[in-house]
Amino acid sequence: QRPILRLLSCPGTVAEDLRRNEQPSGSVETGFEDKIPRKRFSEMQNERREQAQRTVLIRCPEKISENKFLKYLSQHGPINNHFFYESFGLYAVVEFCRKESVGSLQNGTRTPSVAMETAIPFRSRFLSLKLKNQTSEQSCIQSSNQLPPSNRKLFELLCYAESIDDQLNTLLKEFQLTEENTKLRYLTCSLIEDIAAAYFPDCVVRPFGSSVNTFGKLGCDLDMFLDLDETRNLSTHKTSGNFLMEFQVKNVPSERIATQKILSVIGECLDHFGPGCVGVQKILNARCPLVRFSHQASGFQCDLTTNNRIALTSSELLYIYGTLDSRVRALVFGIRCWARAHSLTSSIPGAWITNFSLTMMVIFFLQRRSPPILPTLDSLKTLADAEDKCIIEGNNCTFVRDLNRIKPSGNTETLELLLKEFFEYFGNFAFNKNSINIRQGREQNKPDSSPLYIQNPFETSLNISKNVSQSQLQKFVDLAQESAWVLQQKDTDRLSVSSHQPWGLAAILLPSVPNRRSLTKKKRKRSANESIKNLLESLKSNRTANFTETNEK
Ligand code: GTP
Ligand code: MG
Numbered sequence: 001q002r003p004i005l006r007l008l009s010c011p012g013t014v015a016e017d018l019r020r021n022e023q024p025s026g027s028v029e030t031g032f033e034d035k036i037p038r039k040r041f042s043e044m045q046n047e048r049r050e051q052a053q054r055t056v057l058i059r060c061p062e063k064i065s066e067n068k069f070l071k072y073l074s075q076h077g078p079i080n081n082h083f084f085y086e087s088f089g090l091y092a093v094v095e096f097c098r099k100e101s102v103g104s105l106q107n108g109t110r111t112p113s114v115a116m117e118t119a120i121p122f123r124s125r126f127l128s129l130k131l132k133n134q135t136s137e138q139s140c141i142q143s144s145n146q147l148p149p150s151n152r153k154l155f156e157l158l159c160y161a162e163s164i165d166d167q168l169n170t171l172l173k174e175f176q177l178t179e180e181n182t183k184l185r186y187l188t189c190s191l192i193e194d195i196a197a198a199y200f201p202d203c204v205v206r207p208f209g210s211s212v213n214t215f216g217k218l219g220c221d222l223d224m225f226l227d228l229d230e231t232r233n234l235s236t237h238k239t240s241g242n243f244l245m246e247f248q249v250k251n252v253p254s255e256r257i258a259t260q261k262i263l264s265v266i267g268e269c270l271d272h273f274g275p276g277c278v279g280v281q282k283i284l285n286a287r288c289p290l291v292r293f294s295h296q297a298s299g300f301q302c303d304l305t306t307n308n309r310i311a312l313t314s315s316e317l318l319y320i321y322g323t324l325d326s327r328v329r330a331l332v333f334g335i336r337c338w339a340r341a342h343s344l345t346s347s348i349p350g351a352w353i354t355n356f357s358l359t360m361m362v363i364f365f366l367q368r369r370s371p372p373i374l375p376t377l378d379s380l381k382t383l384a385d386a387e388d389k390c391i392i393e394g395n396n397c398t399f400v401r402d403l404n405r406i407k408p409s410g411n412t413e414t415l416e417l418l419l420k421e422f423f424e425y426f427g428n429f430a431f432n433k434n435s436i437n438i439r440q441g442r443e444q445n446k447p448d449s450s451p452l453y454i455q456n457p458f459e460t461s462l463n464i465s466k467n468v469s470q471s472q473l474q475k476f477v478d479l480a481q482e483s484a485w486v487l488q489q490k491d492t493d494r495l496s497v498s499s500h501q502p503w504g505l506a507a508i509l510l511p512s513v514p515n516r517r518s519l520t521k522k523k524r525k526r527s528a529n530e531s532i533k534n535l536l537e538s539l540k541s542n543r544t545a546n547f548t549e550t551n552e553k
Contacts, residue, residue: 038323038403038404040401040402040403041212041315041316041319041320041401042316042401044212044319045206045207045212048182048183048186049186049189049190049204049206051080051095051183051186052183052186052187052189052190053099053102053190054080054095054096054097054098054099054101054102055093055094055095055096055102055125055183055187055190056093056094056096056102056105056125056126056127057091057092057093057125057126057127057187057191057297057298058091058092058093058094058126058127058128058129059089059090059091059126059127059128059129059297060084060089060090060091060092060129061090061129061130061131062089062090064090064129064131064141065140066084066140066141069092069129070082073094073105076096076101076102076104076105076108077096077097077098077100077101077104078096078097078098078101079094079095079096079097080095080096080097081095082094082095083144083180083183084141084142084143084144085143085144085145085146085180085184086143087146087296087297087298087299088296090141090143091297092129093180093183093184093187095183102125105127106123106125109123109127112128120272120273122273122275124191124194124195124275125190125191125194126191126275126276126297144178144180144181145178146178146180146181146184146218146299147218147219148174148175148217148218148219149174149175154171154174155502155506155509157170157174158170158171158502158504158505158506158509159501159502159503159506161504161505163416163504164414164415164416164419164487164504164505165414165415165416167504167505167506168330168331168333168334168415168416168419168505169330169415171330171333171334171337171505172329172330172333172334175217175218175333175337176216176217176218176329176333177211177216177217177218177220178218181218182211184298184300185207185211185212185222185298185300186207187298188222188295188298188300188302189205189206189207189222189224190205191295192205192224192270192274192277192295192302192304193205195266195269195270195273195274195277196226196266196269198269198273199262199265199266199269200226200228200231200262201231202228202230202231203226203227203228203230203231204226204227204230205224205225205226205227205304206224206225206227206312207222207223207224207225208223208224208225208308208311208312208314208315209221209223209311209315209356210223210355211223212315212319213314213315213316213318213319213322214318214319214322214323214329215318215322215329215332215333215336215355215359217333217336217337221300221301221302221303222295222298222300222301222302222303223302223303223305223311224302224303224304224305225304225305225306225308225309225311225312226262226263226266226304226305226306227306227309228262228306255307256289258307259289259306259307260284260289262306263282263284263289263290263291263304263305263306264282264284266291266304267280267281267282267291267293267304270291270293270304271293274293276295276296276297276298277293277294277295277296278293278294278296279292279293279294280292280293281293288305288308288311289305290303290304290305291303291304291305292304309392309393310392310393310395310397310458310459313390313392313397313458314356314457314458316401317377317380317399317457318359318363320380320399320400320401320403320406321363321374323403324374324375324403324406324408324409325366325373325374325408325409327366327373327413327415327418328362328363328366328373328374330415331362331366331415331418331419331422332358332359332362334415334419334505335358335361335362335422336355336358336359337509338479338483338508338509339353339355339358339476341509341510341511342475342479342511344472344475344476344479345358349467350467351467351468351469351471351472352467352468352472353452353465353468353472353473353476354464354465354467356464357452357454357464357465357468360436360438360454360457360464361426361436361454362422363438364436364437364438364441364454365418365421365422365425365426366418367438367441368425368441368442369411369413369418370411371409371410371411372409372411372441373409373411373413373418374409375406375441376438376439376440376441377399377438377439377440377441377457378439378440378441380399380400380406381396381398381399381400383399383400383405383406384398384399384400384401385400387401388400388401392458395458395459395460396458397458416487416504419487419505420484420487420488422480423480423481423483423484423487424480424484426476426477426480427477427480427481427484428481429477430443431451431452431453431473431477432446433445433446434446434453435447435453435454435455435463436453436454436455437454437455438455438457439455439457439460447461448463450463450465450466450468451468451469451470451472451473452465452468452473453465483508486507486508487504487507487508
């Protein structure tokens with residue numbers, strides 16, 4: 001069970017949130033586009049990693065003066081920035097300007113003595129601040145929120161929005177990872193890297209997946225990749241003379257066994273010595289072996305893998321697609337939330353569609369627009385230069401890394417149109433014979449009989465949605481058709497109901513009522529007026545209250 005982060009700051013009123021949305025672009029809270037990083041993925045990762053190495057995580061007493069706290073820590077060097085958050089207690093993330101400050105702070109830190117138990121000594125950057133004397137400090141700490149909005153608040157925001165475009169942008173703004181949450185993700189990886197470094201001093205633990213691919217929602221899991229390439233030192237330095245030096249190592253029969261052995265010891269280490277790492281499970285027989293655990297203090301559910309460089313490259317590709325055009329993220333967030341609201345996706349592995357597959361479907365759909373909103377992977381490959389050349393396990397993963405070399409799209413379609421057309425497109429897609437392929441940006445004959453075939457962009461003989469059953473695919477198609485229809489009624493809805501009633505995006509996030517599906521199938525036979533009347537009746541029947549928590553995972 002993932003610990004749930006508690007919201008400390010008073011939840012603002014909807015009106016306040018709307019005002020925040022209206023701030024001119026360039027101010028802190030607005031313009032999701034302002035927040036889209038334009039850096040190369042590798043640059044962004046390196047910068048964030050270096051920041052995280054200068055950062056400590058501190059469990060604080062409930063009542064603390066921020067000024068005194070900062071003054072106390074500044075003894076070790078200047079602080080670049082800091083923030084507080086609540087997760088079953090108060091925590092501070094403090095980033096020093098210099099890495100030496102962390103060492104200085106650690107040198108003045110002791111191992112606690114516990115009454116009935118024995119502390120295993122371990123010097124990490126996860127610390128605990130204690131008050132020597134119980135003073136009655138007045139706590140006036142502003143806490144950063146690490147949680148997505150409640151469904152109730154989300155519905156209010158969506159109902160007050162002016163247009164479907166506005167609704168999608170609101171959803172994105174409310175759900176996207178904040179700067180603080182991103183920092184906390186990199187810090188958590190960095191803390192895990194310190195632990196793994198006990199075995200592999202040159203290892204790097206890198207976040208991948210939705211934490212870094214621009215499609216992460218507050219509350220999503222933290223996928224980590226234990227990178228041992230430095231340790232393997234594959235790019236052998238040229239040495240002169242007739243000698244070559246090699247390490248003495250143990251050999252095992254396969255790459256998979258090596259991965260399992262490495263993850264097994266790291267899993268043990270996290271379990272026995274990792275401060276705040278709980279519920280460690282070694283899932284070593286999976287297709288991609290992993291160690292799953294909860295990092296209690298940050299509240300993240302973590303999946304640690306190794307030998308998974310292609311997944312990191314997929315994250316880089318999605319980062320590029322997510323950064324190229326501001327409509328991409330808004331649409332992906334909308335579709336991901338829609339799928340979650342209708343239980344098309346789940347945090348439990350099974351026969352359902354994954355968020356990764358849904359994102360591929362949106363990218364493919366945007367490649368199919370006229371003119372295209374996103375380039376195909378093949379065209380990103382033609383833009384690549386020598387530096388971008390990349391072959392992983394025999395798979396060509398070459399594509400342009402510099403965003404500035406990709407021409408922006410001339411397509412000016414609105415998000416509202418794109419959302420409707422997405423549902424129309426996939427509501428009528430010939431899944432029985434065609435596959436989805438973002439490399440070429442066009443449908444192709446399915447190479448096998450899997451109900452849903454989405455070609456893995458790098459391991460091109462694989463299907464990323466092989467797990468999806470026919471019934472789950474049918475559910476997706478039915479809901480897509482139904483949502484396309486609901487969105488077509490939007491204008492009438494907007495005029496007929498007060499702004500407190502779900503409309504547009506809010507209406508399609510509501511769970512289906514049993515009749516709506518048959519209603520969709522018969523829709524062409526019925527008069528438009530009768531259909532709208534039925535829909536309005538069902539929307540008025542207070543289904544907002546029944547809308548169960550659908551926040552991701
Ligand atoms: P969330 O649901 O928000 O966690 O999205 P995610 O993109 O992080 O998905 P997930 O945690 O399931 O997987 C992490 C990453 O692993 C993805 O972003 C992909 O890069 C990769 N991945 C996940 N599933 C597949 C798959 O079926 N095939 C391949 N090739 N890669 C996958
Ligand atoms: Mg993930």
